[in-house]
Amino acid sequence: MTKSALLFALRVGVLFGLAVGVVRAQDLTGNWQGSFRENGETRRVVVEIARDDAGAWKAAGCFVEFLHDPAKVESFVANGSGVELKVNEGKGMFVGTIAADSGSIPGAISGTWTWDGKAEPLVLKRAGAETAWAVPFLYQYHMKDVTYLRPTKDEARIAFRPKLAVDYMEQGALAWTGDWKCVACHTNGSYMVVRPLMTERLGPPQKALRDFFVGTLNEELATDEKDMKPEYDSTQEVYVAAGLAIWDANVTHKLSAETAEALGMMFRLQRADGDWTISDDNNPPLESNRYQLATVAARAVGNAPAWEAAQRGTPVGAKIELLKRYLQAEGKLQGDYDRVDLLWAAEEWPGLLDDAQKQDLVAMILRHQQGDGGWSIRTFARPEEWGKGNRAEKLRAEAEFANPTSDLASDLASDGHMTGLALIALRKAGVAAGDARVRRGVAWLKANERASGRWYTRSLNRDGWQFITYSGTVYPLLALEMCGELRPAVGRAVAQR
Numbered sequence: 001m002t003k004s005a006l007l008f009a010l011r012v013g014v015l016f017g018l019a020v021g022v023v024r025a026q027d028l029t030g031n032w033q034g035s036f037r038e039n040g041e042t043r044r045v046v047v048e049i050a051r052d053d054a055g056a057w058k059a060a061g062c063f064v065e066f067l068h069d070p071a072k073v074e075s076f077v078a079n080g081s082g083v084e085l086k087v088n089e090g091k092g093m094f095v096g097t098i099a100a101d102s103g104s105i106p107g108a109i110s111g112t113w114t115w116d117g118k119a120e121p122l123v124l125k126r127a128g129a130e131t132a133w134a135v136p137f138l139y140q141y142h143m144k145d146v147t148y149l150r151p152t153k154d155e156a157r158i159a160f161r162p163k164l165a166v167d168y169m170e171q172g173a174l175a176w177t178g179d180w181k182c183v184a185c186h187t188n189g190s191y192m193v194v195r196p197l198m199t200e201r202l203g204p205p206q207k208a209l210r211d212f213f214v215g216t217l218n219e220e221l222a223t224d225e226k227d228m229k230p231e232y233d234s235t236q237e238v239y240v241a242a243g244l245a246i247w248d249a250n251v252t253h254k255l256s257a258e259t260a261e262a263l264g265m266m267f268r269l270q271r272a273d274g275d276w277t278i279s280d281d282n283n284p285p286l287e288s289n290r291y292q293l294a295t296v297a298a299r300a301v302g303n304a305p306a307w308e309a310a311q312r313g314t315p316v317g318a319k320i321e322l323l324k325r326y327l328q329a330e331g332k333l334q335g336d337y338d339r340v341d342l343l344w345a346a347e348e349w350p351g352l353l354d355d356a357q358k359q360d361l362v363a364m365i366l367r368h369q370q371g372d373g374g375w376s377i378r379t380f381a382r383p384e385e386w387g388k389g390n391r392a393e394k395l396r397a398e399a400e401f402a403n404p405t406s407d408l409a410s411d412l413a414s415d416g417h418m419t420g421l422a423l424i425a426l427r428k429a430g431v432a433a434g435d436a437r438v439r440r441g442v443a444w445l446k447a448n449e450r451a452s453g454r455w456y457t458r459s460l461n462r463d464g465w466q467f468i469t470y471s472g473t474v475y476p477l478l479a480l481e482m483c484g485e486l487r488p489a490v491g492r493a494v495a496q497r
């Protein structure tokens with residue numbers, strides 16, 4: 001994750017007192033739910049009302065579907081038969097009236113939901129246990145025409161359907177960008193450093209994603225120069241530079257002015273050691289390690305058309321050499337995982353490694369291949385080596401840790417992220433698509449796509465969002481494309497809509 005917070009629903013415990021009148025006699029305890037319309041789509045709302053130990057009413061929880069703004073409930077007041085709920089210092093507000101069906105039993109709270117000045121009708125009705133909506137509203141990505149629930153290992157496997165996976169790749173990146181409006185390595189960042197490589201087979205990537213990267217670049221260029229120092233978190237800047245460079249190399253085949261500016265900014269932020277600062281380095285495997293981020297910077301340098309040669313003899317040229325020495329020294333690594341990214345970068349940046357070094361990395365990747373033909377991210381580093389080591393307790397507590405197995409139901413079995421990444425690196429290094437070991441990896445991918453179009457990968461961080469399933473789908477798609485498993489027509493219509 002980058003600088004933005006992850007929050008898609010509101011959950012608060014706010015105590016509120018009820019004034020004298022109709023409300024005092026009514027029983028508001030329960031799950032109240034309803035829907036309002038915003039920008040042409042329906043959003044569900046749940047408010048859970050209960051009493052605290054002192055007998056006062058409290059809002060035990062409030063959830064709004066598809067609400068991604070960092071927000072909190074500021075107040076909830078019931079006075080007489082009126083109810084007022086304020087959110088985000090008044091940015092959102094619900095004003096309603098309690099109506100009783102019979103006697104003192106309220107049947108509905110009818111009113112208006114207002115968000116950013118736009119008002120929509122909202123009626124909250126009490127729901128029983130059998131009809132109550134499950135909250136929070138569990139989804140990973142949402143667009144008006146599609147919602148992807150959070151991935152689970154129990155999702156059904158299907159016969160290989162590449163278009164489903166392409167749909168997820170395209171829609172997930174657009175949904176993240178539209179909702180969060182930031183560059184995140186786990187979603188639109190992964191899209192921009194991988195998707196352009198499939199242009200010949202799938203057609204050009206989404207121009208809207210490039211436009212967003214350029215807009216982000218312009219915002220960063222407008223940042224006060226005194227703030228743009230090596231201690232500045234540079235994850236976003238590295239991914240912007242790499243995404244634009246890889247786009248140039250594979251889509252337009254010429255260096256753009258925006259890419260040149262992004263590369264210049266990236267190297268202005270380079271640290272004296274040759275790497276870049278990550279302020280929140282606790283989300284392995286991507287936003288977690290300066291070395292891994294440096295391999296992304298290396299891909300930026302290696303892909304930018306004719307850019308590196310123009311820097312020779314300049315101060316930026318010296319920084320490029322510093323990056324090369326840093327990567328060759330292999331400092332603090334996430335075990336063998338970062339070495340897989342190093343091999344990928346070396347194949348796109350000639351001169352980073354020699355042939356013998358590359359073949360050593362190929363042999364290392366093949367040693368990690370599982371009995372089922374795929375690869376497991378959890379075998380590539382010890383728990384303490386991921387990020388800054390703060391996920392070790394979680395990883396060691398996983399049931400399968402003490403007994404790695406190739407059972408497809410196991411979280412230590414092969415996964416989409418690592419199988420795709422391993423095959424990409426092997427193919428980049430020249431291992432033939434027909435090699436028996438590559439074919440076994442391809443067979444694993446084709447047998448393990450899920451009903452949503454994704455390949456499941458369990459997060460190293462927390463068992464909630466499973467955002468690694470996005471790269472765990474984009475990597476397999478590129479790997480399958482490099483092994484001749486995608487037809488040219490797959491995804492063209494999706495990519496361009």
